[in-house]
Amino acid sequence: MILSGDSRQHHSVERGDALRILEESAAVASASLTKIFRQQIPALRAAIEDLAQGKTEEGFDRLDRFGVIREMEKTDERIKAICDLHIGALKEKQSSLIVAPTHGEGRKIAAAVRKELRAQGN
Secondary structure, X not given: OOOOOOOOOOOOOHHHOHHHHHHHHOOOOOOOOXXXXXXXXXXXXXXXXXHHOOOHHHHHHHHHHHOOOOOOOOHHHHHHHHXXXXXXXXXXXXXXXXXXXXXXXXXXXXHHHHHHHHHOOO
C-alpha cells in the first residue's frame, strides 16, 4: 500500500486521515523526500526550502525579492491577472496550476478561465 502526501499540510477529518494515523501509530515505516527537485532555479528552490522548513517569513521574503509575489487589492483585477497568466502558460504548452485560498475564489477563477477559453474558441 502506498499513501502519499504531507500530513503537515491540509488533511481530511480525523476518521479518514489514514496517512496521519499510520504515521502517528508507527504502524508503517515512512520515507520522506529531503531534497527539492521541482524548483530548478536556485533562488526559488531556496525559498521553497525555507517554506518547507516552516520559515514562512524568510520564504516569502525570498519569493518577493525574486519578483514572483504580486499583491492586487481588487478582486476582478486579480482574477483577470490569474486567468491571463494561466491561459498564457497553456498557449506556450507549459503546465499551469491555480491554487486558491477558498473554494469560492477557486470557483470564480475557474469560471473566468472557462469564459475566456470559450471566447477564444477553446
